[in-house]
Amino acid sequence: MARxxxxxxxxxxxxxxxxxxxxxxxxxxxxxxxxxxxxxSTWAALQGNHYxxxxxxxxxxxxxxxxxxxxxxPALLILWAPLGFRATCYYYRKAYYRAxxxxxxxxxxxxxxxxxxxxxxxxxxxxxxxxxxxxxxAAIFIFILSYDAYEAFWFDGHFGIGxxxxxxxxxxxxxGLYTFSCHSFRHLIGGKRDCFSNCSLAKAQYKTWSIVxxxxxRHMLWAWISLCTVGFADVYIRLCAMGxxxxxxxx
Amino acid sequence: xxxxxxxxxxxxxxxxxxxxxxxxxxxxxxxxxxxxxxHIQATADNTLAVRWNCKxxxxxxxxxxxxxxxxxxxxxxMDTLPLDKPITVEPMKTFPVIKxxxxxVSWNFEINKKxxxxxxxxxxxxxxxxxxxxxxxxxxxxxxxxxxxLCQNVxxxxxxxxxxEFAGPRFLVRLASLEMHPLDVEDRLSLIKEAFHIGLCNITxxxxxxxxxxxxxxxxxxxxxxxxxxxRFYDPIAKFWQKLFAKNDVTK
Ligand code: SF4
Ligand code: SF4
Ligand code: FES
Ligand code: FES
Numbered sequence: 222m223a224r225x226x227x228x229x230x231x232x233x234x235x236x237x238x239x240x241x242x243x244x245x246x247x248x249x250x251x252x253x254x255x256x257x258x259x260x261x262s263t264w265a266a267l268q269g270n271h272y273x274x275x276x277x278x279x280x281x282x283x284x285x286x287x288x289x290x291x292x293x294x295p296a297l298l299i300l301w302a303p304l305g306f307r308a309t310c311y312y313y314r315k316a317y318y319r320a321x322x323x324x325x326x327x328x329x330x331x332x333x334x335x336x337x338x339x340x341x342x343x344x345x346x347x348x349x350x351x352x353x354x355x356x357x358x359a360a361i362f363i364f365i366l367s368y369d370a371y372e373a374f375w376f377d378g379h380f381g382i383g384x385x386x387x388x389x390x391x392x393x394x395x396x397g398l399y400t401f402s403c404h405s406f407r408h409l410i411g412g413k414r415d416c417f418s419n420c421s422l423a424k425a426q427y428k429t430w431s432i433v434x435x436x437x438x439r440h441m442l443w444a445w446i447s448l449c450t451v452g453f454a455d456v457y458i459r460l461c462a463m464g465x466x467x468x469x470x471x472x
Numbered sequence: 473x474x475x476x477x478x479x480x481x482x483x484x485x486x487x488x489x490x491x492x493x494x495x496x497x498x499x500x501x502x503x504x505x506x507x508x509x510x511h512i513q514a515t516a517d518n519t520l521a522v523r524w525n526c527k528x529x530x531x532x533x534x535x536x537x538x539x540x541x542x543x544x545x546x547x548x549x550m551d552t553l554p555l556d557k558p559i560t561v562e563p564m565k566t567f568p569v570i571k572x573x574x575x576x577v578s579w580n581f582e583i584n585k586k587x588x589x590x591x592x593x594x595x596x597x598x599x600x601x602x603x604x605x606x607x608x609x610x611x612x613x614x615x616x617x618x619x620x621x622l623c624q625n626v627x628x629x630x631x632x633x634x635x636x637e638f639a640g641p642r643f644l645v646r647l648a649s650l651e652m653h654p655l656d657v658e659d660r661l662s663l664i665k666e667a668f669h670i671g672l673c674n675i676t677x678x679x680x681x682x683x684x685x686x687x688x689x690x691x692x693x694x695x696x697x698x699x700x701x702x703x704r705f706y707d708p709i710a711k712f713w714q715k716l717f718a719k720n721d722v723t724k
Contacts, residue, residue, distance in 0.1 A: 223576065223578035223579040223581070223582050224568065224579055224636065225566055225567060225568075225579055225630055225634050225636055226487070226565065226566060226567055226568045226569065226575070227634075228632070228634065230487070230489065230565065230568075230569065231562075231565050233632070238540045239537065239539060239540030239560045239562065240539060240540035240541060241539045241540065241554065241557065242539075311675055311695055314674065314675055315674075315675050315676050315677055315690075318674045318675075318676050319676055324628065324674065324676070325628040325632065325676060325678065328541075328542075328626050328678035328681050328682065329537065329540055329541060329542055329626050329631075329678070331632070332628065332632045338629070338632075338633040338635075338672075339672070340629065340669075340671050340672035340673060340674050341671045341672075341673070341674055342669070342671035342672060346674070347671070350698075350701075350702050350705075350706040351706065352702075353699075353702065353707065404691070404695045404696075404699065405699060405702075407696075408696060408699035408700070408703075409699075412696050412699065413699070413700065413703065415607075415651070415652050415653065415654050415656070416603070416607055416654040417604075417606045417607050417654075418603065418604040418606055418607050418654075427606050437691065438691075
């Protein structure tokens, strides 16, 4: 029976490669990007204060639930949902499997010698299969955050535009692009079909699937932009609430 | 006129091992790596073994690793490579080396044989089958595959972890083209999960990065298949829905 080559023929081991380009740059950038967001968002979520300013509400704290029996930051009540969505996202999986698990660190670059590997077939990674349920939750969040963005244009009952209104609007927009370019959504909205032409529903599903497919090609881009906007929205509102910067009113 | 030359470091050996040998080759306009290998064969050492056929990127025979990257030798132009250092040319490392740049890819054909073939549904009343372009689009992308096996070579599940039970990206592409075919009625989803082990793929996309036909293997073939496997095996709501309406096209 034909076989694959044994690992002994060529040098192997973590980082072994004949590649001459900067293959390590991408994993380093991912570690830096996800690492700094992780540190900031954990800190910000634990603060439990300075999350609102005027009509603005930080996306880390929306929807805002305040209960007497809950003695910790209200962010912790909700953040597990977007966190789970991103953690099980097909793009982020690629990013962290490469950058944090070196599995593989880059294409045609060696891994830690002989470590056990079961891909996404065993606990914990088999849980990646529930991604679509996080998608359902994330879709609800998009409506909530869009409402927050709308609210951010009403200052004491009067319409106005501040920099914060624009920040929250951009945030809702990019989070929407990220969420609705999801691979699971692409499947559910039409990709699951084999036949796109045999009845009217199939035609409609073909249309929606085609649109989601176009968004999906840029899924990684939306993932990073929305990560930046959501972090920036919290920073902006926090700094305003702390009195360190002043929100500029355009109208 | 002084001739411009490049240094090529070629793997020479067989399945027991080997060494790298350096050769000087003259450069010419439009030259590809396969030309350099041919030059070495013609002038320096006619025992150097290489497999090739079309020199047009269509037969899929000349896959190798150039400066560590899995590529077709006939489609890699010398002027796209840095010439200040020797250019390494090696066989595909995931498969056993027969000699020099030629490796034994027959493991792939064994996997291929396990895939249940196309099974068309009953023909229309006039005895023919018809479907429209929008049904064909998705599957057409997968038909571009030239079976160079560069994706199989780079896939870490095969390359590093030697999971011989894993079908690998090329055959997940073939499975996707059959599963998404509008006229096919065979059901391969359980096999995709249990026999071809799609769960071993961790969607790190190296297959997509190296495919010379630019097939979006991970996004268009593997992830949609993973989603179908989720619907069948991991999604209680979809199961309930399927039972309720019993006309879901994932289960056909
Ligand atoms: S995406 Fe999956 S099949 Fe493709 S190279 Fe990576 S692990 Fe292998
Ligand atoms: S999918 Fe692409 S890389 Fe893989 S065998 Fe086919 S053409 Fe080659
Ligand atoms: S695949 Fe990235 S959010 Fe679903
Ligand atoms: S020789 Fe045919 S693909 Fe390179």
